[in-house]
Structure formats: structure tokens, C-alpha cells
Amino acid sequence: MALPTTQKKWIINGTQKGLDELQYTEGPVPKVDDYSVLVKLHAASINYRDILIPTGNFPFSLKLPVVGGSDGAGEVIDIGARVTRWKKGDRVATLFNPGHQSGPLSRDAFLQGGFGGTIDGTFQEYAVFEETALVRLAANLSYVEGASLSDAAVTAWNALYGLKPLKPGEWVLVQGTGGVSLFAAQFAKAGGGRVIATTSSPAKAEILTQLGVDHVILYPEDPNWGVTAKNLTPNHEGVEHIVEVVGADTMHQSLQAVKLEGVISVIGLIGGRDTPDTIAEAVRKICTLRGVHVGSRVQMEEMMAAIEANKIQPVVDKRLFHLEELRDALEYLVCCLLFHSISIPGCLLSRPSRLLANIVLQAAQRHVGKVVIKIV
Numbered sequence: 001m002a003l004p005t006t007q008k009k010w011i012i013n014g015t016q017k018g019l020d021e022l023q024y025t026e027g028p029v030p031k032v033d034d035y036s037v038l039v040k041l042h043a044a045s046i047n048y049r050d051i052l053i054p055t056g057n058f059p060f061s062l063k064l065p066v067v068g069g070s071d072g073a074g075e076v077i078d079i080g081a082r083v084t085r086w087k088k089g090d091r092v093a094t095l096f097n098p099g100h101q102s103g104p105l106s107r108d109a110f111l112q113g114g115f116g117g118t119i120d121g122t123f124q125e126y127a128v129f130e131e132t133a134l135v136r137l138a139a140n141l142s143y144v145e146g147a148s149l150s151d152a153a154v155t156a157w158n159a160l161y162g163l164k165p166l167k168p169g170e171w172v173l174v175q176g177t178g179g180v181s182l183f184a185a186q187f188a189k190a191g192g193g194r195v196i197a198t199t200s201s202p203a204k205a206e207i208l209t210q211l212g213v214d215h216v217i218l219y220p221e222d223p224n225w226g227v228t229a230k231n232l233t234p235n236h237e238g239v240e241h242i243v244e245v246v247g248a249d250t251m252h253q254s255l256q257a258v259k260l261e262g263v264i265s266v267i268g269l270i271g272g273r274d275t276p277d278t279i280a281e282a283v284r285k286i287c288t289l290r291g292v293h294v295g296s297r298v299q300m301e302e303m304m305a306a307i308e309a310n311k312i313q314p315v316v317d318k319r320l321f322h323l324e325e326l327r328d329a330l331e332y333l334v335c336c337l338l339f340h341s342i343s344i345p346g347c348l349l350s351r352p353s354r355l356l357a358n359i360v361l362q363a364a365q366r367h368v369g370k371v372v373i374k375i376v
């Protein structure tokens, strides 16, 4: 069958005008070289990063204009002459940063950046990838599920199994019902961990319980949820692994919950950056505060093997979007979630106080798990 020659795609042009920097356009389908493959993308998923870039809030390398999107899954439809890892028809998912193949992230790979930031990404119908920039999709996953993994899932996997691998029976605390946290809960349960989750509403608590989470704490009703979490563990010793996705609003409670010598994986800053007392508390708890930046291809392959072996199905939000609806999807992800320094076109409020932001946030965070764009 003849390969397509043109396609639709979303380009990020700049960092000043928010979502107005996104342009839905048509362009040529790229061609493979000796070591690359052409993938027909069936689905992509979105991350806060896709908002941070066009609003000028992304603190890592960028090379604009670029086709947006780091997460995707699809089918190999053409291969270069020297490609050994793939054949036509293979089902694949994209790696976040193709320079991070294994082991610690090198400075060069860090600066090189990832898909949708410095390299054309997944918000398009077809894309060419180096053969080492892809991972085989687990057999139990659909393309929609597979498209949810590149960023949030690998980050969750790295948090739990990267530095100090989770052992059966250990306790894990996850925050909220977003992508990273739900993957962390699923990976922790698969590894024999005990999971405590915080969330904003009883309806979301039910979803966490159905996922197998052992204890759910409603944080609007329990401002000292860190102590509550600690008291749930044997001898009130605390939690071995905390997957910290919020930042300033939650770090103090995370430090209450953590066990001596535990690990707090610092992943997101949804709640801001100021964290008074963190250093003193970290010393008192002899804990590790570890910044995490996604993960390597080897980690993604290990994660995929665990997903297949344990038949883990990613939690995909009930609302699926089409490629032309990318802007709607991004607004759905963050509408009314306003970072302190940015304002997103289409949202109700701009630059609210921390208190107001949190009230609005709890009322407005509609999605659960990953928000996915269906391309085919």
C-alpha cells in the first residue's frame, strides 16, 4: 500500500501567547532514513508540559517551532534499510526523551530534551522515530491506553523502582487521581506495596478504592493528612515511598508522613514552589528528597513488562478527544487550574490567591487519570 504524503499536525510556534501559540496545520509525512521507522500514530496523550511550553513556563530545553506531544502509540508502517528492532505492523509506544536510553540521565541527554519540546512529537498523524526511541506496546493494551504511558507512567515507575526499589509490604503514598499518581498506585500494588492515596472528593475516592488502593484520605476534610497517613502504617512509623506531585501545598504533609530513611520523589509543582522548613524536616526524617525527570528506555521497557505480566490497564479519562480538538483537551486538563505565574486563555480566573486557587482547583479538576487524544 502506498504511504501517505500529507498529514495533519499541531505545531507550537512560541512561548508568549499561551494556547494561541498552537497551530493546527497540514504538512508532509516525513520519510525514514536507514535507522528510523515511520509510525502511524493511533493516539497521543497530554501532559501539563503541553501547557507549560506555550505559556512560557517550561524550564527545560526547547527548540521551536516543534510538533507538540511527548506521549503516543501507533503502528510501524515503514522501516529504514538498517533497522533491526522493528518490522512493519509492530505496535509501539514513544519514549519521552530518546537520548535517555539507560542508567542515569546524562547532561547531554538532559539538554537534548524530548519529543514535543525539542524534537517533533506525537500531536500528528504520522511521525518518524529513531528505532531506539520506541518501546514495544504491552499485549494487553489498546493504542489509547498505550498512548498514556511515555511521561506520567514512566515517571511513576522511576519514582518507585528507580533509586530504592519498592519492596513487597512497603507503604506508598500517592496524591490525587491524576496520571502520575494512579500509575504509581497501580505499580505499587503490582509490586506488593500498601497504598495510601489522598484525593479531593468522595467520588474520586471511590475510583481509588476500585483500583485497589488500601486507604483513601480526603484532604479537604483532613488538613493534617500527613499525620493520618503515618498513623495508618505499622507502629505509626510512616511511609517508605511518597510520590509528591503537588509541591508547596503538600510537602509539609509529605514530610509528616514519610518514614525514617524513606524517599520523597519530587515530581510536580502544581501547588507552587515555596516549601518552608523542608530542609530541616528532611534532616529530621533522614529521608531522601529526589527530583525525578521521567525515565530511560530500559525503565520504560521494564515498566511495560510489568504492565503485561500484571495485566495493568491504565486509567484513561472517560472523555476522549480527536486530534483537531487538542486545544479543548488542554483546557479540559487544566481549566481553572492556574499556576501562580501563568494565565491560560479560556479559563475563568487569572492569578488567584493560593487559597482561591485551591478552592477552584478542587471544584474544577474534572479529569481522572490520563486525558487521551484519539488520532485514528
Ligand SMILES: NC(=O)c1ccc[n+]([C@@H]2O[C@H](COP(=O)([O-])OP(=O)(O)OC[C@H]3O[C@@H](n4cnc5c(N)ncnc54)[C@H](OP(=O)(O)O)[C@@H]3O)[C@@H](O)[C@H]2O)c1
Binding pocket: 047, 048, 049, 151, 152, 155, 175, 176, 177, 178, 179, 180, 181, 198, 199, 200, 201, 204, 219, 245, 246, 249, 250, 266, 267, 268, 269, 270, 271, 292, 293, 294, 333, 358, 361, 362, 365, 367, 369, 370
Ligand atoms: N518530573 C517529571 O518527570 C514529571 C512527569 C510527569 C508529570 N510531572 C508533573 O507532575 C504533576 C502531576 O502530573 P499529572 O499528569 O499526574 O497531573 P494530573 O493528571 O492533572 O493530576 C493532578 C491531580 O493532583 C491532585 N491535586 C491537584 N492539586 C492538588 C493539591 N493542591 N493538593 C492535593 N492534590 C492536588 C488532583 O487530584 P484529586 O482531585 O484527586 O485530588 C489532580 O487531578 C504536574 O505538575 C506535572 O507537570 C512531572
